[in-house]
Amino acid sequence: MTLFHALALTLVAAPDDPLVPLPFAGDPDLGALAAHWEAQRDRFQVPGAAIAIVRGDDVFVHALGQRDVDPEAKVDGHTMFYIASITKTFTAMAACALVEDEKLYLDDPVREILPRFELPDEHREIQETATIRDLLSHRFGIQSGPIVLLDAYTGEITGDRYWHWLKRGTVAGRPQYTNVNLTLAGKVIESVTGGDWRDWLESRILAPAGMTRTTGYASRLYGDPNCAWPLEPTPDGFARVAQRKTDRTMHAAGGLGISAIDGARWILLNLDDGRIGETQVVDAELVREMKFRHADQAPQGPIHVMDGFCLGWQSGAIGDVPVLSHGGGYVGASAFVVLHPEEDAGFFVLVNGSDLARRWALAVAADCSRAVSDAELPWDPWERLAPREQGDRTVEGERRESRVDAEHLSRPVGLYAGAYRSEWLGTLHVEIDGDALRVRLGDSPRTVRPTDETDVLAIDSDGDTLRFVIGVGGEIDAVTMRSTDLGEVPFVR
Numbered sequence: 001m002t003l004f005h006a007l008a009l010t011l012v013a014a015p016d017d018p019l020v021p022l023p024f025a026g027d028p029d030l031g032a033l034a035a036h037w038e039a040q041r042d043r044f045q046v047p048g049a050a051i052a053i054v055r056g057d058d059v060f061v062h063a064l065g066q067r068d069v070d071p072e073a074k075v076d077g078h079t080m081f082y083i084a085s086i087t088k089t090f091t092a093m094a095a096c097a098l099v100e101d102e103k104l105y106l107d108d109p110v111r112e113i114l115p116r117f118e119l120p121d122e123h124r125e126i127q128e129t130a131t132i133r134d135l136l137s138h139r140f141g142i143q144s145g146p147i148v149l150l151d152a153y154t155g156e157i158t159g160d161r162y163w164h165w166l167k168r169g170t171v172a173g174r175p176q177y178t179n180v181n182l183t184l185a186g187k188v189i190e191s192v193t194g195g196d197w198r199d200w201l202e203s204r205i206l207a208p209a210g211m212t213r214t215t216g217y218a219s220r221l222y223g224d225p226n227c228a229w230p231l232e233p234t235p236d237g238f239a240r241v242a243q244r245k246t247d248r249t250m251h252a253a254g255g256l257g258i259s260a261i262d263g264a265r266w267i268l269l270n271l272d273d274g275r276i277g278e279t280q281v282v283d284a285e286l287v288r289e290m291k292f293r294h295a296d297q298a299p300q301g302p303i304h305v306m307d308g309f310c311l312g313w314q315s316g317a318i319g320d321v322p323v324l325s326h327g328g329g330y331v332g333a334s335a336f337v338v339l340h341p342e343e344d345a346g347f348f349v350l351v352n353g354s355d356l357a358r359r360w361a362l363a364v365a366a367d368c369s370r371a372v373s374d375a376e377l378p379w380d381p382w383e384r385l386a387p388r389e390q391g392d393r394t395v396e397g398e399r400r401e402s403r404v405d406a407e408h409l410s411r412p413v414g415l416y417a418g419a420y421r422s423e424w425l426g427t428l429h430v431e432i433d434g435d436a437l438r439v440r441l442g443d444s445p446r447t448v449r450p451t452d453e454t455d456v457l458a459i460d461s462d463g464d465t466l467r468f469v470i471g472v473g474g475e476i477d478a479v480t481m482r483s484t485d486l487g488e489v490p491f492v493r
């Protein structure tokens with residue numbers, strides 16, 4: 001296996017498909033970049049990655065590293081990676097397709113489509129006037145921490161819980177990036193189509209665009225033999241992370257897996273205003289509307305500096321070169337997609353790691369922008385993002401895997417096991433692991449550790465605690481979560 005290991009890219013595509021991937025090794029400049037990226041993998045604890053670069057009619061794809069714990073499980077151009085928040089760009093196009101089909105208008109008030117859409121009382125005016133365009137461009141910054149927890153991590157979201165927490169959320173009243181803006185857009189799509197947002201996206205966008213290696217279902221993503229498992233470094237090599245996506249946590253603000261080759265298709269589709277090959281997937285004017293800045297924000301970002309919101313996309317620049325971009329991150333997953341409209345170019349970076357691996361992906365993104373444009377930076381991104389010798393290199397497995405031994409409990413460990421339920425936060429599972437406890441909230445394993453007080457556990461890293469409530473007969477009746485954000489939340493057997 002060489003440095004530029006196998007890109008045997010057999011495509012199943014229409015005869016007019018414009019995508020014929022080329023290896024980086026065929027271009028001296030890209031080949032040098034690929035060699036540098038490979039040399040930096042260990043320094044940044046990168047398991048595997050796939051990068052697609054589009055320059056005009058040319059598409060280059062490079063893959064490196066491992067997609068699973070076995071180092072011989074190699075990434076290739078067809079390997080599917082979870083892309084988290086980059087999903088927002090897809091959800092926006094799915095909504096625009098409904099506009100083209102005359103089932104929706106961008107300036108429709110949200111409340112006309114979602115009658116249960118209610119914001120805190122002080123934001124009644126925004127509640128009544130916010131439109132689909134406002135959601136897709138993050139115009140009002142609608143936020144709710146519990147919705148994100150339930151939607152993106154535990155999977156215990158229901159309609160009642162969603163609207164309950166939205167009513168108790170926060171509204172910036174100005175442009176602000178949030179997941180809730182786009183999960184609301186997903187609910188709009190579902191209300192209009194009568195089906196799941198993922199199924200509409202697949203039938204209306206992905207299938208016509210030939211994107212057969214893109215899915216909104218975690219069961220398909222991780223059930224595929226060529227998927228990139230989210231990995232983290234341990235003393236014995238890379239291991240699969242405990243927190244992984246399930247079908248019910250793949251939401252409209254962060255719920256897609258994609259391959260590098262399909263990532264190139266996505267770039268082509270957006271650069272060519274909704275067209276790929278001879279197929280016009282979405283009306284050109286609507287795709288141009290997606291790329292128009294609808295809301296401003298204060299410039300932010302370490303490499304690609306974002307200054308506003310389009311529909312799904314973020315607008316900004318690298319150096320003096322305008323770009324549209326989006327990033328995505330989750331435990332064991334990092335991704336970036338960037339369009340250079342003036343250069344008719346773009347790229348997708350996919351990595352099955354986080355933390356230091358995300359920094360590597362950022363530096364790769366800077367290299368890609370400079371490879372397709374005249375972008376200049378006043379500093380070297382590799383040195384700026386480099387891990388420090390002390391404190392940066394992490395063994396994530398030690399941090400994320402946790403359990404509480406029986407010595408910190410007042411009763412036999414088996415008495416604590418069970419499912420404890422909260423009306424608004426779902427099910428807390430206490431599970432036995434030998435002579436210790438582990439805790440899971442819905443689909444999400446939680447990091448727990450003992451405190452100085454018996455039967456009280458610290459949960460996660462934000463000062464929250466879990467207290468087991470011991471009944472008069474010595475049985476465990478309930479668990480009380482004390483949250484800095486939510487106060488005391490009872491979970492009852």
